[in-house]
Amino acid sequence: MRLILLGPPGSGKGTQAQRLVHKHGIVQLSTGEMLRSAVAAGTPIGLQAKEIMANGGLVPDEVVVGIIADRIEEPDAKKGFILDGFPRTVPQAEALDDLLRKKHLKLDAVVELRVNESALLARVEKRAEETRARGEEVRLDDTPEVLTKRLAQYRSLTEPLIHYYSERRKLLTVDGMMTIEHVTREINRILTALGALEPKEHEDHAPKSAKKAAKAAMKASKKPAKKVAKSAKKAAKSARKVAKAPSKAKAAKKTVKKAAKKAVKTAARAAKARNGAKTAKKAAKKLTKKRAKR
């Protein structure tokens, strides 16, 4: 799954990204976090970004695009990623499109977290308070003055991405004013509907093993096993039905196992009968020949 979380500062992108990471085992790529690490480490990028970030400005497009281009090459990003805080401008979105196209990768969705601006200051202040309470250093840009600037940047440079992705039919909007739990649930619901999430193990295995059982039964009995194949197919169908309900996954597995056993047994019986018939036919032929000679 490859996903972009879009929203103004304080809309909950980081929180939701972390929850998705936890649930789906994909990586969160936050350009803000990467830049803060670069600043802390005093790298050339960090030195270049430090002032800009402290003032609530945007780091040049080519710098963040470079960071993302390198980061998505890393092995942990192969399974998928959630972009948090990137892209932030139309040129960044275009550069991302190019990057993904070159790698033959598809962006599944852009989830916009829509929030009332009036709530953002309180949220950012709360975040600062919580950080302080944990004994960690508060972000230099989590102050009312810098937030005002960051919001202005969002409106003029980032908000056009709503139109950009909606034109490309990638945009999905979620009410970011709901509780954290509700927002997560809504995002997951959207992603499942899109087919962006891998089906859960139990939903996947049961029909697969039923199909396998049907195949094995067919192989075992070859031609006369029409009956066997039919019953195995029937079993597969019912197992698939049961497997659709996650709560019945265990029962589905059992049904599949049972069906597989039954199918293979019937197949073996059919094969045996066929072999018996063959031998009987052969014996009858021999007998007829013998009689004719007499």
Ligand code: AMP
């Ligand atoms: P964030 O943690 O996403 O709120 O980002 C913190 C700061 O890092 C922003 O205010 C920008 O100065 C900088 N930044 C993060 N991501 C980007 C980006 N995609 N483009 C430009 N600047 C960025």
